[in-house]
Amino acid sequence: MSVLDLARPEIRSLQPYSSARMEADGGQIMLNANESAWEPVGDGGLGCNRYPDPQPAALLQALAQLYGVSREQLFVGRGSDEAIDLLVRAFCRAGQDAILIQPPTFGMYAVSARIQNATVIETPLKPDFSVDVQALLDSVMPAVKLVFLCTPNNPSGKSIPREDIQHLARQLTGKALLVVDEAYVEFSDQRSVADLINRYDNLAVLRTLSKAWALAGARVGSLLAHADVIALIRRIMPPYPLPLPCVAAALVELSPSGQAVARENIAIVREQRAIMRSALSRVPGVREVLPSDANFLAVRFDDAGTVYQRLLQAGIVVRDIRRYPQLGDALRITMGTPEENARVLTVLNEGRA
Numbered sequence: 007m008s009v010l011d012l013a014r015p016e017i018r019s020l021q022p023y024s025s026a027r028m029e030a031d032g033g034q035i036m037l038n039a040n041e042s043a044w045e046p047v048g049d050g051g052l053g054c055n056r057y058p059d060p061q062p063a064a065l066l067q068a069l070a071q072l073y074g075v076s077r078e079q080l081f082v083g084r085g086s087d088e089a090i091d092l093l094v095r096a097f098c099r100a101g102q103d104a105i106l107i108q109p110p111t112f113g114m115y116a117v118s119a120r121i122q123n124a125t126v127i128e129t130p131l132k133p134d135f136s137v138d139v140q141a142l143l144d145s146v147m148p149a150v151k152l153v154f155l156c157t158p159n160n161p162s163g164k165s166i167p168r169e170d171i172q173h174l175a176r177q178l179t180g181k182a183l184l185v186v187d188e189a190y191v192e193f194s195d196q197r198s199v200a201d202l203i204n205r206y207d208n209l210a211v212l213r214t215l216s217k218a219w220a221l222a223g224a225r226v227g228s229l230l231a232h233a234d235v236i237a238l239i240r241r242i243m244p245p246y247p248l249p250l251p252c253v254a255a256a257l258v259e260l261s262p263s264g265q266a267v268a269r270e271n272i273a274i275v276r277e278q279r280a281i282m283r284s285a286l287s288r289v290p291g292v293r294e295v296l297p298s299d300a301n302f303l304a305v306r307f308d309d310a311g312t313v314y315q316r317l318l319q320a321g322i323v324v325r326d327i328r329r330y331p332q333l334g335d336a337l338r339i340t341m342g343t344p345e346e347n348a349r350v351l352t353v354l355n356e357g358r359a
């Protein structure tokens with residue numbers, strides 16, 4: 007059995023859109039795509055009068071190297087949000103199929119599923135925010151085509167042990183695609199499971215440049231999976247998903263000097279996370295600071311609503327996560343610069359003086 011047997015049959019047989027850029031490339035005089043022959047004002051040599059490469063070779067190369075996979079195992083699109091959407095569309099038949107998630111978790115899995123009219127099945131995280139592996143497997147009925155795991159999880163910050171992911175990939179072989187969202191893995195001690203895609207054809211990994219790589223505004227995210235899954239996703243991607251200026255920004259960030267700066271900032275975030283966790287634990291009115299492997303802390307307060315408002319009045323915006331199950335008393339605080347974080351502590355401590 008091929009992992010593609012899990013995909014929608016009409017997507018497997020779809021004749022994809024063939025763009026001018028795909029059909030012919032590399033000539034000197036390009037008159038095949040109805041583009042302007044003149045560069046736009048202020049282009050700076052980017053060549054934005056031309057449609058971009060749908061999957062730019064240099065960016066694929068840089069990301070494949072960064073993530074330790076081959077270019078055939080990597081799709082790059084407009085953030086991992088786009089990859090989530092394309093996966094749901096490729097694997098879930100509207101009104102028939104389902105995805106499985108573990109709340110409290112990232113909201114886009116359910117949103118993408120609802121847009122596709124796929125059912126959302128939930129197996130809640132345990133009280134310590136770990137995945138209930140057996141309950142998850144017990145919930146996998148034939149309609150479930152995608153199982154999403156988020157590690158480190160947003161908004162709890164907890165990682166899923168590699169052995170659990172491996173066990174799930176094995177148990178779900180031939181049944182469902184296991185999609186592991188590693189948006190925050192750069193901040194964790196635990197390494198990526200990207201290498202495991204060579205062992206399990208039903209394992210997919212989501213990575214992004216939006217968090218540790220400081221490029222949320224450029225929208226560059228990747229899906230790592232078996233080459234057959236990647237080829238399928240490329241059949242349904244928008245014709246030109248990646249704007250030239252965004253590709254250029256990503257290549258600068260992934261250059262040796264760009265990577266050096268990013269790694270320094272990751273180290274600062276990890277250090278700040280430890281400092282803030284212990285400092286916040288001592289703030290009156292704080293019930294608990296959840297341990298986190300990501301670049302944020304989920305913090306329980308006696309009165310989260312009042313704390314949220316007080317921070318807002320001081321010009322500090324944090325995320326109110328009280329709507330999530332098990333987090334009815336919590337706010338999520340992203341790690342900023344050391345100065346920004348110190349200001350958070352000052353405001354929180356002042357309120358109780």
Ligand SMILES: *Cc1c(COP(=O)(O)O)cnc(C)c1O
Pocket residue numbers: 084085086087088112156159160187189213214215216222225226227
């Ligand atoms: C932020 C986030 C994303 C979105 O990443 P983009 O690449 O910016 O689309 C994906 N998954 C999780 C868990 C996130 O927190």
